[in-house]
Amino acid sequence: MKKSLTIILIIGILTMGLFSFFKKEKKIESNTNSAILGMVLLEEPKSFDLNGTVNELRTRWKLKVNDNDTGDLGAVLAIGEYNVAIANIPAAIPEGEVEKTAEYNYLWENGVEETSKHKGHIVLSIMNAGKNAVKENLLYSKIASAVMNNSKSLGIYIGGRTLVLKKDFYQENVEMMTEEDLPLYNWIYFGLKKENGKQSVYTYGLADFGKKEMEIVESESSIEELNEMMFNLAHYVIAYNVTLKDGETIGISAEQKLKISESKGKFLDGSTLKIEY
Template sequence: MGIFSFKGKETVKPMLGMILLEEANSIQMDKVVRELKESWKLTLREMESAKETSILVIDGYRIAIANMPVPIPGDEIKAAAEYNYFWQNGVEEASKHKEHVILSIMNAGKDNVKENILFNQVAAAILNHSKALGVYIGGRTLLLKKDFYLANTEMMSEQDLPLYNWIYFGLRQEKGKQSIYTYGLADFNKPEMEIVNSNKSMAELSEIMFNMAHYVVASDVILKDGETIGMSATQKLEISYSKGKYLDGKTLKIKY
């Protein structure tokens, strides 16, 4: 049975991403485990290691770290790099990876915030103890440079979530208007959000969308059609639920 196969009737929802390695076989697993224990105070109940794969059991979660001795095939990384504005020269730099590591929480789906924090902790430990370039989470179109990912991780807690490591914030500018949307809130069982055709600057849109996304994820809130939201006692932004402008399906539109 392969590492990503499952037995029985238990419903599982693997969470996975990939670490891009500039140098083959460069993960120092002993140091990864030490960082998880010492820096994050995690208890590893079990560890299995084979030539290409390690499996860690942390707080009931089975976490697979599988080394793939090839680059990610096709143009997937190049396409993601073109969208990810936080990684300047991402197309050129990410294309230098020689191998990739598949990092998966194989039995995720119980507590989305807890699982994303755990994934982030393990990913950061791998980045710290390998010749890595960055992290790729294809299901959220995220391709993040190593230093950026680690900087967002430094102050991570359940009250201070590193959303830029977890959710893609798309920016659009058309006919003198600015728009922003989320891609990844669905993985937290929340509707994606859009602000469309705003006169606000991209900086203002980025700040308020990050704060709203952080609020709904950290506080486990479901926003609904017809409600209002604000980042202060006096701010009341109208919410509507309708067909997405930049995303498939329906999204929450925030009037701002």
């Protein structure tokens, strides 16, 4: 009976708009989500080793994993206070959704071509997240890493954050991550724009941490400088649970004071925090 409930639950996740993702009409409400959801892209649909994944979570990450609720199509793992749904789907994600999103992901060279080779995917979700965003995203990174290590996978797709990341890149960030050094490139999309001889950068994913999205608009600084600056600002906001407000200043040194203003988003719907840089 328990196994049947597991499969029903996973199928329920799939039928509740799993693949819906609006790439241009980006939501930016500052609310943590009740679930963290992504899909590991499989080169071979039947390559996933659930037992190997659970063993890695126990041995490498020292996590207490209850894997009693498993079935042929997937599992619901209890890891501490969290329920983690894993569903192995022997089919590509439909309508070219991943490939379209890969067009925007500059961190994966040839991402469109390579993601088009996926023949299956593993749905991976922390279903009852929403208590501690940093803790939960660290946990998710560990689980996703273990799943990719125990399958013939290409990378991971997190549509709700516009992320399509190559396996090697994702794993390198996981290798270096600590509670002080967060793997933000695995969590947040940093959009880069060049217009009229000037450069801009924006975040997409801070809302999942209960924070306002940020934009630096039409700066004279280089794209590389903007990307580094926004990464450092986003890391500070998430790691130290800082809430920035209109009219304040921020900087990555004691001397630096960048003005903050809140207004209608340039690259995102709704209001965002503009950092003057």
